[in-house]
Amino acid sequence: MDDKTLYARLLGLTPPWGIERVELKLAEGEVHLFVALPMNELWVCPECLERAPIHDHRERTWRHLDTFQYRTLLHARVPRLNCPNHGIKQIRVPWAEENSRFTALFEALAIEWMKQASISAVAERLHLTWDEAAGIQARAVRRGLARRQAEPVPYLGIDETSFQRRHRYVTVVSDLMRSRVLYVADERKRESLDGFWEAMTDEQLRAVEGVALDMWEPYIGAVTESIPRGGEKIVFDKFHVAKHLNDAVDKVRRSEHRALRTNGKEWLKGTKHDWLRNPARFSLAEWRRFLRLARRSDLKTARAWSLKEEFMRFWDYRYRGAADRHFRSWYNWAIRSRLEPIKRVGRMINRYYENIATYFRHPITNAAAEGINATIQRIKGMARGFRNPERFRMAIYFHCGGLDLCPSTTMFTQ
Numbered sequence: 001m002d003d004k005t006l007y008a009r010l011l012g013l014t015p016p017w018g019i020e021r022v023e024l025k026l027a028e029g030e031v032h033l034f035v036a037l038p039m040n041e042l043w044v045c046p047e048c049l050e051r052a053p054i055h056d057h058r059e060r061t062w063r064h065l066d067t068f069q070y071r072t073l074l075h076a077r078v079p080r081l082n083c084p085n086h087g088i089k090q091i092r093v094p095w096a097e098e099n100s101r102f103t104a105l106f107e108a109l110a111i112e113w114m115k116q117a118s119i120s121a122v123a124e125r126l127h128l129t130w131d132e133a134a135g136i137q138a139r140a141v142r143r144g145l146a147r148r149q150a151e152p153v154p155y156l157g158i159d160e161t162s163f164q165r166r167h168r169y170v171t172v173v174s175d176l177m178r179s180r181v182l183y184v185a186d187e188r189k190r191e192s193l194d195g196f197w198e199a200m201t202d203e204q205l206r207a208v209e210g211v212a213l214d215m216w217e218p219y220i221g222a223v224t225e226s227i228p229r230g231g232e233k234i235v236f237d238k239f240h241v242a243k244h245l246n247d248a249v250d251k252v253r254r255s256e257h258r259a260l261r262t263n264g265k266e267w268l269k270g271t272k273h274d275w276l277r278n279p280a281r282f283s284l285a286e287w288r289r290f291l292r293l294a295r296r297s298d299l300k301t302a303r304a305w306s307l308k309e310e311f312m313r314f315w316d317y318r319y320r321g322a323a324d325r326h327f328r329s330w331y332n333w334a335i336r337s338r339l340e341p342i343k344r345v346g347r348m349i350n351r352y353y354e355n356i357a358t359y360f361r362h363p364i365t366n367a368a369a370e371g372i373n374a375t376i377q378r379i380k381g382m383a384r385g386f387r388n389p390e391r392f393r394m395a396i397y398f399h400c401g402g403l404d405l406c407p408s409t410t411m412f413t414q
């Protein structure tokens with residue numbers, strides 16, 4: 001077997017495509033493969049499949065997977081046809097998608113690596129520029145989004161996430177059943193979700209049974225306006241309610257700590273995370289130590305914490321009636337607590353209570369959204385922050401979209 005046949009086999013080239021010439025540039029560490037086409041072949045337009053004469057040729061180059069340690073480049077003079085219906089059209093080559101300067105196999109490799117490492121790490125390893133690597137990722141996302149089907153999504157989660165320290169946000173819509181991100185929008189306004197509703201079919205909108213979100217008016221407005229009977233389907237979920245309660249406990253702790261300190265008392269020093277932690281995550285020894293502090297009724301922080309923990313039992317009830325009674329008695333306690341941050345959250349919970357209790361109709365757990373959120377935080381860490389929201393959106397779709405990302409070509413797929 002000669003080298004031309006060998007490379008043609010390795011590439012999976014089938015007639016009329018063949019390798020005409022192999023050039024080794026050992027000093028540069030490169031292999032150049034020249035793909036040839038028979039001159040007299042009859043071609044059809046890629047759009048309408050009508051026969052069309054060759055208009056001219058374009059010299060093109062694609063980066064392919066390395067051959068051992070050698071960068072491997074594929075060259076071809078690609079015919080452009082003059083279609084009677086479509087004018088000048090370049091024929092499609094079987095080893096790459098249109099407009100890509102990489103073969104499909106090379107892109108597939110880069111995509112696999114990018115699932116594990118940052119764009120810069122992959123770019124460095126594959127000797128790509130950062131823009132080339134980011135381009136492969138963006139193309140993969142566009143491809144994956146275009147392949148999506150309009151399936152029903154019974155449970156949606158809507159959440160915000162920041163992509164920079166200075167309070168820049170994107171809105172993330174996720175499919176809670178399949179743990180994947182459906183949509184990423186700029187900012188966190190009511191209009192942020194417009195593009196999402198537009199992309200949903202009427203059937204999909206009707207099929208939505210529950211939407212988990214935070215008590216945030218712009219999102220509430222968007223859901224009630226766009227989903228049929230949206231108001232009944234909103235569920236202010238455990239995760240978000242807990243976050244508000246935790247913030248309130250922390251506010252109480254901070255001001256109490258400041259006051260105690262001026263009297264030389266350091267009781268609350270270094271305890272911040274203990275008050276916010278899920279009790280199930282304590283070791284027995286830690287829990288005993290923490291309880292000595294948490295049971296001191298003279299501490300405002302301890303009372304705020306008890307109120308938070310008491311409210312959290314809401315999600316353990318099996319029946320709405322018992323949960324309602326639990327909430328009423330909790331609310332009376334909260335409102336008389338003389339702890340301003342807790343009273344504020346209590347009033348907010350009271351105002352939105354109907355849609356917290358929708359949990360008993362749509363027991364949406366936020367486990368999926370939390371998992372997605374953890375991945376988003378990891379992506380942020382991997383990229384060491386994002387300069388623009390567009391890059392951040394691409395990365396979220398790439399890692400959390402559950403998309404079919406790989407290029408499809410007629411080759412390499414046997």
Ligand SMILES: [Zn+2]
Binds near residue numbers: 047048050083085
């Ligand atoms: Zn045509």
